[in-house]
Amino acid sequence: MKIKPFSAACWIALLTAFALFCNAQTKKYPFQDYSLSFEERVNDLVSRLTLEEKVAQMLNSAPAIKQLGVPAYDWWNETLHGVARTPFKVTVYPQAIAMAATFDRQSLYKMADYSALEGRAPLTR
Secondary structure: OOOOOOOHHHHHHHHHHHHHHHHHHOOOOHHHOOOOOHHHHHHHHHHHOOHHHHHHOOOOEEOOEHHHOEOOEEOOOOOOOOOOOOOOOOOOOOOHHHHHOOOOHHHHHHHHHHHHHHHHOOOOO
């Protein structure tokens, strides 16, 4: 059985629908405009949130706000012995009591420095 290729009209309709979908997804709000000051962007975003959305963003597991394009995010993290609660592979060091038992300040400093560096790393790996 041979499948017929799309006609030109089908391709035009498909591309038009795709363009409309992309245009709807790229709606710009002032808080997305990096040329504005930080304060202007924050004020714009917060002014668009409902009270319930503002409260929900105070949780460590903040839900997405789809109509504004704000993704869900889990803010909980700690670096007791390496960066924890991250979706990425990071360095894990011995528990704090074991590190302290080494009495090696230079190694402890190096572990803390690496943990801080990994904790600040961008999320787009």
